[in-house]
Amino acid sequence: MAADPLQILVLYGSVRTQRRGIGLARLLVRAIEARGHGARLADAAEIPLPLLDRMYKEYAPGEAPEPMERLAGMIRSADAVVVVSGEYNHGIPPALKNMLDHYLEEWFFKPAGIACYSAGRYGGVRAAMQLRMTLAELGMPTISTLLPVPQVQDAVTPEGEDRTPFLAKAMDKFLADLAFWAEAARARKSEAGTPY
Known part of the structure; x- marks a missing residue:
C-alpha cells in the first residue's frame, strides 16, 4: 500500500433495470483497491440527480x-x-451524460480513463469516442489506453466476477496508465497548483 494512495472515482451512469455494466464497475473498484489505491463507486442508480436544469x-x-x-x-x-x-445507439447513456453535465470546475485537471462495454463485439468503442470529446470539454484529459469489454453479459457477472481470459491483463495496463497520469497531475498540482 502506497503511503499516500490515489483516490479514484469510478463513475457509472446507467439506470436501466437490466443494466450489465454495473459488474464491470464493481470489478474495477476491486482492481483499483488491489493496486493499493482508494476507490469509490458513483452509481447513477444510487445518486438520483434531476435532469439537468441548474x-x-x-x-x-x-x-x-x-x-x-x-x-x-x-x-x-x-x-x-x-x-x-x-453504448446506447452509438452514444453514451443519458444518465451518464446527466451526471457529467451537472458539474464543471469540479472535473478540471483530473485524468480520466474510459472503460466501455456493449452486448455486441465492439465493446462500446463508438460511445468511448464521443465520451473523449465530452471529457475534454469538462477539463479532463483522457489516458490513451481504453478498456473495451465486448459481450459484457458473458464477460462479467453483475457482482463483478471476471469470466474472461483477457480482462485482468487489460485492466492492469489500463489502471497503470491512469495511475501514472494521476500521480503526475497530483504532484504538479501540489507544486504549482493549476493554471486557473
Whole structure:
C-alpha cells in the first residue's frame, strides 16, 4: 500500500433495470483497491440527480439537492476518474451524460480513463469516442489506453466476477496508465497548483 494512495472515482451512469455494466464497475473498484489505491463507486442508480436544469455551481453554497452535493464531494476528493460507459445507439447513456453535465470546475485537471462495454463485439468503442470529446470539454484529459469489454453479459457477472481470459491483463495496463497520469497531475498540482 502506497503511503499516500490515489483516490479514484469510478463513475457509472446507467439506470436501466437490466443494466450489465454495473459488474464491470464493481470489478474495477476491486482492481483499483488491489493496486493499493482508494476507490469509490458513483452509481447513477444510487445518486438520483434531476435532469439537468441548474448546474451544481448555480446553487448557492449549501442549497444544492443532497444527491448533487454528495456527488460533488466525491468528485472533489478524487485524483482521477474511471468512466464506465455502455453504448446506447452509438452514444453514451443519458444518465451518464446527466451526471457529467451537472458539474464543471469540479472535473478540471483530473485524468480520466474510459472503460466501455456493449452486448455486441465492439465493446462500446463508438460511445468511448464521443465520451473523449465530452471529457475534454469538462477539463479532463483522457489516458490513451481504453478498456473495451465486448459481450459484457458473458464477460462479467453483475457482482463483478471476471469470466474472461483477457480482462485482468487489460485492466492492469489500463489502471497503470491512469495511475501514472494521476500521480503526475497530483504532484504538479501540489507544486504549482493549476493554471486557473
